[in-house]
Amino acid sequence: MDRRSDLLGTRERRLMTAPMQVRADGDDTLVVEGYASVFESPYDIWGGPDKGGFTEIIDRRAFDKTLKSNADVPLLLNHGGMPLARTKSGTLQLSTDKHGLKMRAELDRRDPEVQSLGVKLERGDMDEMSFAFYAIREQWDDEKAERRLTEVSIHKGDVSIVNYGANSATSVGLVDAVRALAEADESELAAARSSLDRAEAEAAQRHLNAYLRAQRGARTTTSLAAARAVIEGLA
Known part of the structure; x- marks a missing residue:
């Protein structure tokens, strides 16, 4: 059945x-x-x-x-x-x-x-x-x-x-990331685009965390899913 x-x-x-x-x-x-x-x-x-x-x-x-x-x-x-x-x-x-x-x-x-x-x-x-x-x-x-x-x-x-989720559409820190990027000017967005490596998700995660700390002082770190989601949004 x-x-x-x-x-x-x-x-x-x-x-x-x-x-x-x-x-x-x-x-x-x-x-x-x-x-x-x-x-x-x-x-x-x-x-x-x-x-x-x-x-x-x-x-x-x-x-x-x-x-x-x-x-x-x-x-x-x-x-x-x-x-x-x-x-x-x-x-x-x-x-x-x-x-x-x-x-x-x-x-x-x-x-x-x-x-x-x-x-x-x-x-x-x-x-x-x-x-x-x-x-x-x-x-x-x-x-x-x-x-x-x-x-x-x-x-x-x-x-x-x-402990574990099944849908990687979003992740911890994504709210902070989206808000920070929404407030960013064109020069900041250009810097974020150039620093995010599409080919390596872990590198993208590190670059995104560094960007958020530098630009907005965000305390929360992002996951790989958040990095991917933000990369898609910046594309």
Whole structure:
């Protein structure tokens, strides 16, 4: 039996490499901002069409209804454990923009889990996000090779900071990079273009980090996925 027919209305998870920013807000609060999902960025499920799976895309309007309904959503670590923040308490805010599902969490530094996580986030040891959801509406192509999620519910789902993601469309530090590049003048952009090496992703990552430190004093370092994404944006 085709597992595709069983997906609608069941709890699903999507691991995605998504950008996060971490900063202190006073002595007791750590603010984490990032994306738990990205829009219009295809990724493979069950190995993709070539391996019996399919490609999935999240529509830009997929979260509109669930967010308007004041969904109760916790921020978790690897989809488990006690909440680090929660929409119900106001310590987690979820919204959408043209890029994806954005989250902002205010974490209490008195919490031992937050203390441990904060160090890992600031060092870049953990730099990816995920979300758990229920598909409400979907569209399939004729070959059942592509699924578009047009409406999902995240009520009683979650957003999570995770060890490993599956979609390299974005990554930690990309928000800082995009903002810095958006504010850069033509001479700065020319310097960035000349310093980013398309052929070697690791070199591009090093050059991008150096550029951000020099131009904007960015504290967060970028991943290889962020470097690739910015290179594409500069092309």
